[in-house]
Amino acid sequence: MSTTITIDELAKxxxxxxxxxxxxxxxxxxxxxxxxxxxxxxxxxxxVEIVLVGxxxxxxxxxxxxxxxxxxxxxxxxxxxxxxxSSIVKHRKESSLxxxxxxxxxxxxxxxxxxxxxxxxxxxxxxxxxxxxxxxRPTIGSFFPTMTGxxxxxxxxxxxxxxxxxxxxxxxxxxxxxxxLMQGIASPTVGxxxxxxxxxxxxxxxxxxHMLLKSSPVNFYGNVEGRDxxxxxxxxxxxxGFEGNIxxxxxxxxxxxxxxxxxxxxxxxxxxxLLIGAFxxxxxxxLSGMDYQEYGGVPLxxxxxxxxxxxxxxxxxxxxxMILKADEMVRKEVNGAIQRKLTIEPVSKGQx
Amino acid sequence: MSTTITIDELAKxxxxxxxxxxxxxxxxxxxxxxxxxxxxxxxxxxxVEIVLVGxxxxxxxxxxxxxxxxxxxxxxxxxxxxxxxSSIVKHRKESSLxxxxxxxxxxxxxxxxxxxxxxxxxxxxxxxxxxxxxxxRPTIGSFFPTMTGxxxxxxxxxxxxxxxxxxxxxxxxxxxxxxxLMQGIASPTVGxxxxxxxxxxxxxxxxxxHMLLKSSPVNFYGNVEGRDxxxxxxxxxxxxGFEGNIxxxxxxxxxxxxxxxxxxxxxxxxxxxLLIGAFxxxxxxxLSGMDYQEYGGVPLxxxxxxxxxxxxxxxxxxxxxMILKADEMVRKEVNGAIQRKLTIEPVSKGQx
Numbered sequence: 116m117s118t119t120i121t122i123d124e125l126a127k128x129x130x131x132x133x134x135x136x137x138x139x140x141x142x143x144x145x146x147x148x149x150x151x152x153x154x155x156x157x158x159x160x161x162x163v164e165i166v167l168v169g170x171x172x173x174x175x176x177x178x179x180x181x182x183x184x185x186x187x188x189x190x191x192x193x194x195x196x197x198x199x200x201s202s203i204v205k206h207r208k209e210s211s212l213x214x215x216x217x218x219x220x221x222x223x224x225x226x227x228x229x230x231x232x233x234x235x236x237x238x239x240x241x242x243x244x245x246x247x248x249x250x251x252r253p254t255i256g257s258f259f260p261t262m263t264g265x266x267x268x269x270x271x272x273x274x275x276x277x278x279x280x281x282x283x284x285x286x287x288x289x290x291x292x293x294x295x296l297m298q299g300i301a302s303p304t305v306g307x308x309x310x311x312x313x314x315x316x317x318x319x320x321x322x323x324x325h326m327l328l329k330s331s332p333v334n335f336y337g338n339v340e341g342r343d344x345x346x347x348x349x350x351x352x353x354x355x356g357f358e359g360n361i362x363x364x365x366x367x368x369x370x371x372x373x374x375x376x377x378x379x380x381x382x383x384x385x386x387x388x389l390l391i392g393a394f395x396x397x398x399x400x401x402l403s404g405m406d407y408q409e410y411g412g413v414p415l416x417x418x419x420x421x422x423x424x425x426x427x428x429x430x431x432x433x434x435x436x437m438i439l440k441a442d443e444m445v446r447k448e449v450n451g452a453i454q455r456k457l458t459i460e461p462v463s464k465g466q467x
Numbered sequence: 468m469s470t471t472i473t474i475d476e477l478a479k480x481x482x483x484x485x486x487x488x489x490x491x492x493x494x495x496x497x498x499x500x501x502x503x504x505x506x507x508x509x510x511x512x513x514x515v516e517i518v519l520v521g522x523x524x525x526x527x528x529x530x531x532x533x534x535x536x537x538x539x540x541x542x543x544x545x546x547x548x549x550x551x552x553s554s555i556v557k558h559r560k561e562s563s564l565x566x567x568x569x570x571x572x573x574x575x576x577x578x579x580x581x582x583x584x585x586x587x588x589x590x591x592x593x594x595x596x597x598x599x600x601x602x603x604r605p606t607i608g609s610f611f612p613t614m615t616g617x618x619x620x621x622x623x624x625x626x627x628x629x630x631x632x633x634x635x636x637x638x639x640x641x642x643x644x645x646x647x648l649m650q651g652i653a654s655p656t657v658g659x660x661x662x663x664x665x666x667x668x669x670x671x672x673x674x675x676x677h678m679l680l681k682s683s684p685v686n687f688y689g690n691v692e693g694r695d696x697x698x699x700x701x702x703x704x705x706x707x708g709f710e711g712n713i714x715x716x717x718x719x720x721x722x723x724x725x726x727x728x729x730x731x732x733x734x735x736x737x738x739x740x741l742l743i744g745a746f747x748x749x750x751x752x753x754l755s756g757m758d759y760q761e762y763g764g765v766p767l768x769x770x771x772x773x774x775x776x777x778x779x780x781x782x783x784x785x786x787x788x789m790i791l792k793a794d795e796m797v798r799k800e801v802n803g804a805i806q807r808k809l810t811i812e813p814v815s816k817g818q819x
Contacts, residue, residue: 360692375614
């Protein structure tokens with residue numbers, strides 16, 4: 116039977132790997148969070164514990180017969196989509212978001228998973244946990260399907276707007292470490308998103324980043340263009356969050372656009388409707404890789420703790436995947452590897 | 468019978484509307500250019516003349532039985548894809564590109580159409596023709612299909628990288644004038660491509676542009692996001708050429724990505740192959756709007772003369788469409804309208 120626990124009790128109990136879930140985060144919270152936690156247990160080692168942080172009565176409603184490895188930590192306050200990201204640390208200390216992150220900060224847990232307000236999670240995580248030594252700016256990436264079948268990580272997709280070259284350099288290093296350890300790709304290739312292949316192309320920041328990456332510890336392929344993302348030319352595509360966010364949102368809109376097109380065709384007549392109906396399973400299968408929600412959550416790389424952020428409308432499966440990913444990141448010591456890469460071979464001060 | 472003519476003769480003959488075609492521009496030049504010119508004649512008024520500029524012997528090969536309204540102006544030199552855009556004006560004065568643009572500059576012709584080296588056409592046109600008074604930077608846009616069925620113009624898509632707010636303001640004005648006159652949309656809406664709706668979002672340039680557009684003569688909708696392009700939220704989406712080019716090339720790669728997906732599915736077995744085969748005509752029809760080559764050429768807005776630039780692999784139909792569009796831009800006096808908008812209601816000097 117799942118127990119309710121206090122922070123003091125958590126601090127005192129022997130320390131398994133502990134993944135904190137913001138039970139009040141997503142659009143269907145806490146239902147999907149609870150179901151996701153249940154589902155995750157099947158894939159986790161028995162030495163892993165899940166802590167659901169949020170309103171106990173709401174959580175309990177969905178938590179009949181939960182095993183003891185799922186704990187509840189009661190909090191009253193909930194951060195919503197309308198909350199100003201920068202003000203949460205100051206004014207929402209009773210929220211599931213703040214309390215959950217603070218458990219990681221205090222060493223009572225190892226990882227934090229949330230499908231809540233992305234900007235809010237990002238800002239609060241950065242302020243509560245701080246940065247990994249050597250990291251100029253934490254970042255969020257997103258996976259894109261490619262023609263090679265191997266996804267490409269686009270980083271940054273909106274955490275940082277107007278990045279300096281040094282920030283982009285760090286995104287490249289963090290993306291490489293993550294891809295190497297989590298996807299198992301040795302020496303993954305990194306491309307710099309630009310408007311042409313020549314190193315003289317692009318904005319001043321792009322040119323400076325190109326030079327930095329040439330002498331960095333990553334496997335730098337050179338500049339890539341917009342078309343190289345879906346082509347899968349490289350494993351990691353680095354860019355500022357301004358264009359990264361624009362490209363991600365454009366990409367996320369393609370599926371809806373195609374569905375609209377097929378629907379318009381089906382509405383032309385009975386024959387057309389039957390044709391599209393017969394073909395629906397094929398379409399679903401072929402287009403499935405373009406549903407960006409299927410990728411579950413993405414890591415907030417560079418903060419001093421493991422944090423996975425998911426889509427607000429994430430399914431129980433998505434939340435379960437986020438929990439599994441969080442556990443894997445803890446075990447593979449991704450953050451330690453990032454720190455080593457960025458402090459052992461630091462960029463010279465003059466280039467910062 | 469089509470005649471070869473000299474610049475002096477062109478200057479002396481009575482002045483119909485004259486569209487110059489860079490006959491050596493595209494990948495299939497001069498064949499597609501000649502066939503495109505033929506095709507265009509059907510849609511043009513009898514007061515329009517087409518001048519094919521390029522190597523006469525090569526052009527003549529494809530020009531049996533051409534009417535007198537197609538003239539040939541012989542030039543020896545050809546600008547290729549490897550030519551440095553900025554050096555063409557200095558070193559390639561005998562090229563079809565330079566000679567053709569100079570005809571417009573000298574007032575012997577009204578418009579210039581080319582499927583050659585885009586950067587080369589852009590740079591040479593800007594240097595030879597100069598800017599329309601009031602225009603800070605010429606720009607190139609591209610049309611995107613949308614869910615509303617009405618295309619959206621994304622501007623700039625690569626002519627300017629690292630644009631100032633004033634440049635983006637001018638792109639918005641030029642895009643509006645073009646959309647109003649050429650697409651017949653009264654008071655078209657303009658969105659600023661950004662990472663969120665709030666005016667505080669984005670880079671410093673984005674924020675400054677937002678303020679400029681609020682007090683500009685365009686019908687400013689506010690910020691739009693990547694997803695709004697295919698949604699068709701606004702008629703014109705304004706952005707710097709850095710992200711515009713990245714989004715355009717990403718968008719251009721979607722069709723190939725989808726074809727690859729459907730092909731992979733077909734290769735799974737005979738049943739799958741038959742299914743895809745049966746569905747091919749539907750797919751072709753539904754996806755047709757995503758073939759960016761179908762849109763033919765795009766105008767280089769802001770140079771002092773009508774210039775239409777096309778894809779290197781443009782078909783005769785595409786080239787014919789470019790010629791018709793050039794003629795229409797001349798008749799509708801798009802450049803005069805741009806000049807009026809940018810000089811009558813100029814942005815105050817302090818904001819430039």
